Amino acid sequence: MDNNFTDLAAPGVRALQPYQPGKPVAELEREYGIHDAVKLASNENPYGPSSLAIAAAGQALQDISRYPEGSGYLLTERLAGKHQVSSECITLGNGSNDVLDLVARVFLTPDHEAVYSQYAFAVYPIVVQAAGALPQVAAAHDGSHGPAYGHDLAAMSKLIGSNTRLVFIANPNNPTGTWLNSDELQAFIAGLPGHVMVVVDEAYFEYVDYLQYPDTSGWLERYPNLIVTRTFSKAYGLAGLRVGYSLSHPDVAGLLNRVRQPFNVNQPAQAAALAALDDYAHIEETVRGNHQGRQQLAAGLERLGLSYIESAGNFIAFETARPGMDVYHDLLQEGMIVRPLANYGMPYHLRVTVGLEEENRRFLEALERVLS
Ligand SMILES: Cc1ncc(COP(=O)(O)O)c(C=O)c1O
Structure with a gap:
């Protein structure tokens, strides 16, 4: 029998491209027969996790014959205290990607639309299309009315209609590093119709040091249609353990909980x-360290005559004269893993994660060699 499984798949899934993770160091070293490779490709924390976190995870390993605490009671209570909200507002996820997927599954159907920006984080199209819904992608700023490559909230507003159920905003956005200030974001959310939920994805929250950058977790009472997502994968350095969460109205958290897999966050x-x-x-x-490293990278890119997008996160997207994919492959030969951005529609850009001082230096030296 000749099965064409693709024809059997749900239409939204048929059109999807899988998410492309950064290449692991071990894979590069195996493929190229090199040692001491550096990965600056997944916006991970180069300092690693807290030693307290490692000790706590190790302790929890003693009990892994048991299912995890399904409600995540202690963590949820602690997060509620941190954000000064009721614990009923918190939904834990297997990384914040898990929560983004829960939100899409709760609010989207093939009759609905979700709005996000050009160059926005790659998981939004995946969860929207997997739910069978229609993505509405707003053109990003071209630099004339706001930061080039950044979310254009006016353009996003224009795409909102009666079928819209969700808007995704990454603040700051990955891979561009662009961010929105408090006033513009608040005006946008306040202007949303009642049938539209808005996700503000704050995966890089801890890194942002601009005064006008908002902590939207404090806006929940004002805007019941707001869902804020956070993660332990970035500044907390726990990407490998997969923990993220959302803050939302308790009724929204209750809906997310209906589709959440039991035990989605393991005990360690x-x-x-x-x-x-x-x-x-x-x-x-x-x-x-990130602040210094980002300056180090920015100064190095300037020295090489390369333009980059000013970033509020732990990464910088920069532009090369040659296609980014070619530069990416040349950098791999140098034992340096970064991220080409062709799949974001930015074929001449690459994204480098801020590493340790020594890693940043090695990256800049390798880049200079491959571009010369
Ligand atoms: C903007 C943004 N949101 C969410 C995530 C998801 O992170 P995690 O699922 O590890 O929490 C990432 C990771 O790269 C990201 O860049």
Whole structure:
């Protein structure tokens, strides 16, 4: 029998391209027979996790013959305290991607539309199309009325209609690093019709040091249609454990909980996240190091005559005269893994994650060699 499984798949799934993760160091070293490769491709924390988190996860390993605490009680209570909301507002996810998927499954059907920006985080199209809904992609700023490549909220507003159920906003956005300030974001959310939910994805929240950058977790009472997502994968350095969460109206959290898989966050991950929240020194060191490293990278890119997009996150997107994919492959030969952005519709851009000082230096040297 000749099965064409693709024809059997749901239409939204048929049109999808799988998410492309950054290449792991071990894979590059195996393929190229090299050692000491550097990965600056997935916006991970180069300082690693808090030692408190490692100890807590290790302790929790003793109990892995048991199912995790399904409600994530301790972590949820701690997060509620941190954000000064009721614990009923919190939904835990296997990474914040999991929560983005839950939101799409709850609010989208093939009769509905979701709005997001050109160059927005790659998981939005995946969860929208997997739900069978129609993506409405707003052109990003071209630089004349706002930061080039950044979300254009006016353009996004124009795409909102009676079938719209969801809007995704990444603040700051990955891969561009662009961000929205408090006033413009608030005006946008306040102007949304009642049938539209808005997700503000704050995966890089801890890194942002601009005064006008909002903490939208404080806006929940004002805007019941707001869902804020956060993650432990970035500044907290726990990407491998997969913990994220959302803050929302309790009724929305109740709906997310209906489709959430039981035990979606494992016990070592819950324990590590809980401990990480108490290690303020680790976050401070991470954020300080990122600030310096981002300046180091920006200065190095300028020295090489390359233009880059000003970033509020732990990464920088920069432009090359040659196709980014070619530069990416040349950098792999140098043992340097970054991210080409062709799949974001930015064929001449690459994104580099801010690493340790030494890693940033090695990246800039390798880049200079492959571009010369
Ligand atoms: C903007 C944005 N949102 C969400 C995520 C998802 O992260 P995680 O699922 O690890 O929490 C990422 C990861 O790269 C991201 O860049």
